[in-house]
Amino acid sequence: MDKPILEVKDLRVSYKRGKEVLNHVSFQVKEGQTVGLVGESGCGKSTLAKAILGMAPIQEGEVVHYSSMPQMVFQDPYSSLNPAKKIGWILEEPLKIQKKLNKEERREKMEQMIERVGLGTAFLERYPNMLSGGQRQRVAIALALMLDSKLIIADEAVSALDVTVQAQILDLFLKIQREMGVSFFFISHDLRVVYHLCHYVLVMKEGKIIEAGNVEQVYFTPREEYTKTLLKAAGIED
Amino acid sequence: MLKVKELNIIFQDRGKPETAVKQLSFDMREGERIGIVGESGSGKTMTALAIAGLLMRKDVKKQGEILWEGKNILSFHNKELCQYRGKEMGMIFQEPMTSLNPVKKIGWQMEESLRIHEKFTKKERYERAIAQLMEVGLLDAKKVYHQYPHELSGGMRQRVMIGAALICNPKLMIADEPTTALDVTVQDQILQLLKKRNKEKKTGILFISHDLELVQKLCERVIVMHKGMIVEKGLAREVFTSPSHEYTKKLIASIPKVERRKGDSKLG
Ligand SMILES: Nc1ncnc2c1ncn2[C@@H]1O[C@H](COP(=O)(O)OP(=O)(O)OP(=O)(O)O)[C@@H](O)[C@H]1O
Ligand SMILES: Nc1ncnc2c1ncn2[C@@H]1O[C@H](COP(=O)(O)OP(=O)(O)OP(=O)(O)O)[C@@H](O)[C@H]1O
Ligand SMILES: [Mg+2]
Ligand SMILES: [Mg+2]
Numbered sequence: 204m205d206k207p208i209l210e211v212k213d214l215r216v217s218y219k220r221g222k223e224v225l226n227h228v229s230f231q232v233k234e235g236q237t238v239g240l241v242g243e244s245g246c247g248k249s250t251l252a253k254a255i256l257g258m259a260p261i262q263e264g265e266v267v268h269y270s271s272m273p274q275m276v277f278q279d280p281y282s283s284l285n286p287a288k289k290i291g292w293i294l295e296e297p298l299k300i301q302k303k304l305n306k307e308e309r310r311e312k313m314e315q316m317i318e319r320v321g322l323g324t325a326f327l328e329r330y331p332n333m334l335s336g337g338q339r340q341r342v343a344i345a346l347a348l349m350l351d352s353k354l355i356i357a358d359e360a361v362s363a364l365d366v367t368v369q370a371q372i373l374d375l376f377l378k379i380q381r382e383m384g385v386s387f388f389f390i391s392h393d394l395r396v397v398y399h400l401c402h403y404v405l406v407m408k409e410g411k412i413i414e415a416g417n418v419e420q421v422y423f424t425p426r427e428e429y430t431k432t433l434l435k436a437a438g439i440e441d
Numbered sequence: 442m443l444k445v446k447e448l449n450i451i452f453q454d455r456g457k458p459e460t461a462v463k464q465l466s467f468d469m470r471e472g473e474r475i476g477i478v479g480e481s482g483s484g485k486t487m488t489a490l491a492i493a494g495l496l497m498r499k500d501v502k503k504q505g506e507i508l509w510e511g512k513n514i515l516s517f518h519n520k521e522l523c524q525y526r527g528k529e530m531g532m533i534f535q536e537p538m539t540s541l542n543p544v545k546k547i548g549w550q551m552e553e554s555l556r557i558h559e560k561f562t563k564k565e566r567y568e569r570a571i572a573q574l575m576e577v578g579l580l581d582a583k584k585v586y587h588q589y590p591h592e593l594s595g596g597m598r599q600r601v602m603i604g605a606a607l608i609c610n611p612k613l614m615i616a617d618e619p620t621t622a623l624d625v626t627v628q629d630q631i632l633q634l635l636k637k638r639n640k641e642k643k644t645g646i647l648f649i650s651h652d653l654e655l656v657q658k659l660c661e662r663v664i665v666m667h668k669g670m671i672v673e674k675g676l677a678r679e680v681f682t683s684p685s686h687e688y689t690k691k692l693i694a695s696i697p698k699v700e701r702r703k704g705d706s707k708l709g
Binding site: 218220221242243244245248249250278279280281282328329333334335336337338341359362363364365366367368369370373392394395396398399419422423433436437438439 | 452454455478479480481482485486535536537538539584592593595596600618621622623624625626627629651652653688691692695696697698699701
């Protein structure tokens with residue numbers, strides 16, 4: 204549990220037109236650990252996720268991966284699912300590229316995964332536009348889990364789900380973590396969900412990490428005023 | 442103002458027809474705030490799209506009636522639909538990226554319904570757009586005006602869409618999961634804005650959400666959907682405190698709680 208799987212060192216990111224979005228961000232995600240990232244809309248959370256995947260312009264600093272590339276659940280599931288392909292095709296594609304499993308094994312894996320996210324195998328025959336918002340979000344989660352990646356980055360991955368389905372997905376994450384030692388980098392504006400799932404939490408404000416620590420510690424003995432404000436707004440106070 | 446009568450929505454684009462919404466009926470008076478909650482896939486978005494006159498595809502069969510000021514939306518002509526959408530009814534979509542045009546700047550999208558429905562000068566449109574962006578909490582409005590959707594964060598995009606839907610002062614506002622990408626503080630701000638419009642302009646609000654707590658904060662009445670049907674309806678307060686249907690009870694019971702743990706249950 205102490206070996207890092209991801210290390211972000213003194214990261215600075217700015218887009219072409221505009222000021223700095225991430226300002227000297229550093230943290231680690233360890234094996235089998237879930238690190239949460241919270242902070243208000245527009246503070247730079249998705250940018251950080253993208254920078255980790257090499258999809259944002261890094262000015263300075265470094266991202267070190269200690270395993271194969273992480274899989275990502277994007278904030279906007281619609282744009283990450285190819286509208287011209289059936290769900291079955293979309294889920295199978297990464298397995299085909301990986302070339303480890305034969306056709307039957309791939310089929311079996313797809314069927315298992317679609318059921319684990321609470322959708323029946325009939326969904327494999329549908330196109331993305333034949334799904335509800337929450338169903339699409341669950342397909343995006345299933346897709347990220349297909350390759351047994353050691354690190355999953357989830358950007359607002361459960362925000363479109365009602366609490367009953369949300370609880371099911373959070374349990375799935377915890378189960379996968381217990382079984383396979385997967386790490387999660389979990390971005391959410393929902394502080395209750397973060398508390399439920401994460402070991403460690405980062406609080407971001409205007410592109411800086413202003414507080415970080417064990418979840419219990421940050422939630423019950425916050426140091427920064429800003430963290431207190433966030434907790435209070437979410438109705439979490441002791 | 443709005444009367445939905447025995448609405449059925451049936452998909453027939455694949456082999457056997459599938460009913461997404463069954464025998465749905467409810468009324469909405471002028472200036473009322475109604476919430477629809479329900480499980481993922483229960484038919485909330487399809488109901489919203491049908492009421493918004495956006496489910497006109499031929500391969501989707503609709504039965505029943507949706508009466509808007511006495512006239513059936515399901516049999517509107519193109520011209521009537523155009524007047525209804527944007528002017529009389531504003532819609533906030535569940536997924537912002539599907540409704541924002543990726544190649545147009547935010548300013549253009551904000552002003553779209555003003556260009557179609559109002560006779561404003563360029564300057565008046567600009568001023569309205571900036572004021573509306575500020576009102577949804579995008580304080581850097583002049584910058585946002587010149588940006589493209591992909592240059593905004595998820596929550597910023599969601600707020601642009603809310604602003605664009607409100608800009609023409611519609612009589613009915615249909616909001617499909619409008620605050621999923623927003624933190625509690627911004628969420629409250631948006632709820633306040635909707636309440637204000639509701640009070641000052643008598644805007645009717647049909648608020649769709651999977652979040653029962655949120656619905657309770659905004660709406661007077663609530664409809665609970667499950668598998669395409671209404672399983673419970675009543676005053677939001679009452680449904681929340683004494684739910685009668687199993688699903689509603691489950692919905693209330695699964696709200697995650699934050700209680701201090703001894704040791705760490707997530708480890709090991
Ligand atoms: N491609 C881009 N070009 C220019 N600016 C961008 C781009 N992407 C994001 N930004 C800006 O960077 C800032 C941070 O955006 P980011 O998407 O990281 O926020 P976030 O914390 O994920 O917010 P939310 O909770 O609303 O999703 C915002 O001000 C946004 O406008
Ligand atoms: N083109 C289609 N063909 C067949 N079934 C469809 C099609 N489009 C949607 N559906 C189904 O209709 C049902 C209702 O979908 P709807 O989008 O209304 O759900 P929702 O209540 O909004 O859910 P969510 O909370 O996940 O957004 C879903 O089970 C969905 O899979
Ligand atoms: Mg984001
Ligand atoms: Mg929906």
